[in-house]
Amino acid sequence: MINIENLTKIFDTKQGxxxxxxxxxxxxxxxxxxxLLGPSGCGKTTTLKMVNRIVTPxxxxxxxxGEDTTQQDTVTLRRNIGYVIQQIGLFxxxxxxxxxxxxxxxxxxxxxxxxxxxxxxxxxxxxxxGTFLKRYPNELSGGxxxxxxxxxxxxxxxxxxxxxxxxxxxxxINREVIQDEFLKLQRLLKKTIMFVSHDIDEAVKMASRIxxxxxxxxxxxxxxxxxxxHPKNDFVKGFVGxxxxxxxxxxxTVEEVLETETAVVKMNDSLSQALVKMDDAGxxxxxxxxxxxxxxxxxxxxxxxxxxxxxCSKHYANLRSVVRLEDNLRTVASKMFTHxxxxxxxxxxxxxxxxxxxxxxxxxxxxxxxxxVQ
Amino acid sequence: MEIITYVMSxxxxxAQLTLEHIALVVVAVGLACLMGVPIGIAITQNERIARVVLxxxxxxxxxxxxxxxxxxxxxxxxxxHGIGYVPAVIAVLLYSQLPIIRNTxxxxxxxxxxxxxxxxxxxxxxxxxxRLVEIPLSVPIIMAGVRTAVVxxxxxxxxxxxxxxxxxxxxxxxxxxQSDPRQLIVGAIAVSLLAIVADTLLLALQKRLTxxxxxx
Numbered sequence: 001m002i003n004i005e006n007l008t009k010i011f012d013t014k015q016g017x018x019x020x021x022x023x024x025x026x027x028x029x030x031x032x033x034x035x036l037l038g039p040s041g042c043g044k045t046t047t048l049k050m051v052n053r054i055v056t057p058x059x060x061x062x063x064x065x066g067e068d069t070t071q072q073d074t075v076t077l078r079r080n081i082g083y084v085i086q087q088i089g090l091f092x093x094x095x096x097x098x099x100x101x102x103x104x105x106x107x108x109x110x111x112x113x114x115x116x117x118x119x120x121x122x123x124x125x126x127x128x129x130g131t132f133l134k135r136y137p138n139e140l141s142g143g144x145x146x147x148x149x150x151x152x153x154x155x156x157x158x159x160x161x162x163x164x165x166x167x168x169x170x171x172x173i174n175r176e177v178i179q180d181e182f183l184k185l186q187r188l189l190k191k192t193i194m195f196v197s198h199d200i201d202e203a204v205k206m207a208s209r210i211x212x213x214x215x216x217x218x219x220x221x222x223x224x225x226x227x228x229x230h231p232k233n234d235f236v237k238g239f240v241g242x243x244x245x246x247x248x249x250x251x252x253t254v255e256e257v258l259e260t261e262t263a264v265v266k267m268n269d270s271l272s273q274a275l276v277k278m279d280d281a282g283x284x285x286x287x288x289x290x291x292x293x294x295x296x297x298x299x300x301x302x303x304x305x306x307x308x309x310x311x312c313s314k315h316y317a318n319l320r321s322v323v324r325l326e327d328n329l330r331t332v333a334s335k336m337f338t339h340x341x342x343x344x345x346x347x348x349x350x351x352x353x354x355x356x357x358x359x360x361x362x363x364x365x366x367x368x369x370x371x372x373v374q
Numbered sequence: 375m376e377i378i379t380y381v382m383s384x385x386x387x388x389a390q391l392t393l394e395h396i397a398l399v400v401v402a403v404g405l406a407c408l409m410g411v412p413i414g415i416a417i418t419q420n421e422r423i424a425r426v427v428l429x430x431x432x433x434x435x436x437x438x439x440x441x442x443x444x445x446x447x448x449x450x451x452x453x454x455h456g457i458g459y460v461p462a463v464i465a466v467l468l469y470s471q472l473p474i475i476r477n478t479x480x481x482x483x484x485x486x487x488x489x490x491x492x493x494x495x496x497x498x499x500x501x502x503x504x505r506l507v508e509i510p511l512s513v514p515i516i517m518a519g520v521r522t523a524v525v526x527x528x529x530x531x532x533x534x535x536x537x538x539x540x541x542x543x544x545x546x547x548x549x550x551x552q553s554d555p556r557q558l559i560v561g562a563i564a565v566s567l568l569a570i571v572a573d574t575l576l577l578a579l580q581k582r583l584t585x586x587x588x589x590x
Binding site for chain 2: 052054074075076077078079080081083085086087088089090091092093094095102103106136137138152162
């Protein structure tokens with residue numbers, strides 16, 4: 001847990017005194033990712049760098065797991081905090097193995113232990129130790145270098161990590177991949193992380209909590225969902241964007257809005273049975289057709305059922321798309337728009353039908369938090 | 375033809391003078407490295423001092439060598455070394471300071487801020503940063519400064535023959551005073567060849583000392 005108390009930084013510049021961080025007080029609970037967000041010059045980076053004292057605070061203090069860092073010697077403090085920066089900062093004169101092992105070496109691990117650790121970490125980010133340990137940073141792509149930057153910070157297993165726009169220099173496609181990888185890693189490692197970003201989408205995706213900064217002040221500190229549904233003032237509103245309701249879509253998974261009581265028809269049901277089931281369930285347009293294992297096969301539309309006779313297996317149309325339980329609503333909405341659908345069937349990892357996501361279900365879920373406040 | 379005959383009949387003298395010349399330059403530039411590299415590193419800590427040091431070194435390098443030898447005669451006479459080996463080494467030592475200090479200073483200062491911050495953030499002490507990151511990354515540029523110093527001072531050392539320091543300059547000075555073009559030309563060519571060979575060898579050394587990750 002990181003406890004920041006009244007942390008203030010005043011810079012004396014030629015243009016006069018600048019308060020880069022003004023009495024910042026906040027807490028990052030154990031195992032959470034806190035994203036510091038704001039326009040450039042808002043104090044987010046200064047605040048982050050005061051935690052490992054790259055920037056010396058003018059006043060205030062930082063406690064890490066209850067221990068006041070002002071009292072600690074900076075070198076020891078920094079060795080216990082993982083640090084990832086946008087410029088990555090891999091040492092070009094060292095191999096990947098040496099880069100990863102640098103902190104373990106500084107704190108006196110033996111060779112066997114840090115060599116093993118380096119291989120272990122490479123495997124964690126899906127890079128083959130045999131190939132990469134002996135290489136030099138300039139032989140790696142930008143995305144690979146950033147992965148090494150992250151695992152170097154993790155090498156000595158520090159409880160706390162500071163990340164300063166770590167994925168800022170990576171192209172958008174790779175950035176998504178690395179973000180996902182990192183989240184996966186974090187679910188395993190449960191580090192307490194402070195993460196600077198200027199990208200609201202990245203923040204919404206990565207954060208357990210978001211801290212919005214403006215001109216050295218902490219404006220709002222909330223969970224992504226609360227921040228997007230209840231921005232505190234016009235600045236926050238402007239910063240999170242007018243499409244903030246849409247951004248909330250990616251915070252919600254299909255599972256949360258799933259309608260599980262879905263009526264279905266089977267292959268050897270007749271079309272007239274299908275019509276009855278539609279009426280019973282109140283479906284206006286169509287009903288899902290499943291096989292014996294309850295895997296969705298297609299759908300029977302009302303017009304087809306009314307105009308024809310016979311078994312469902314002869315008259316179904318193919319499903320245009322299915323979603324999975326763990327998909328977020330942004331993906332779902334995108335699929336709905338693509339296929340002009342108001343509902344989509346949802347399957348679990350075995351491909352078995354779990355229920356349906358409907359547009360109405362989504363809007364109802366998102367609307368709930370607004371109503372609660374009014 | 376005459377020149378070749380001269381060379382053939384004076385091989386041992388030529389070899390002796392060349393060795394003398396090399397010994398003088400190696401000792402002087404060696405000492406200059408021991409002095410210049412630490413100075414170059416130290417002045418990265420303070421911009422004002424850096425400016426003063428680099429300015430002084432630039433002024434020294436503009437003093438003509440013959441004048442420098444002249445200035446040193448009365449000064450070093452006090453310890454009984456007004457001419458000969460000692461003033462020659464001191465002159466080369468001084469001339470070498472600018473390329474060595476300036477290259478060291480520039481190289482260390484040019485280590486990218488990102489790397490510096492990463493090194494700091496990781497918890498390296500300032501000595502560890504120098505030893506593990508800044509100096510290894512600076513080696514190619516420092517070596518380039520040493521090469522400049524060596525090549526330049528092989529020339530300077532030729533003039534040191536006039537204050538009795540020996541070396542290949544002896545042939546040149548004798549050639550002039552005895553109006554003997556053979557000695558003059560042989561001396562001049564030998565000095566040039568020595569400079570070219572030294573530069574090539576040092577370039578090879580520079581490549582070997584450059585960290586593998588910096589070679590592309």
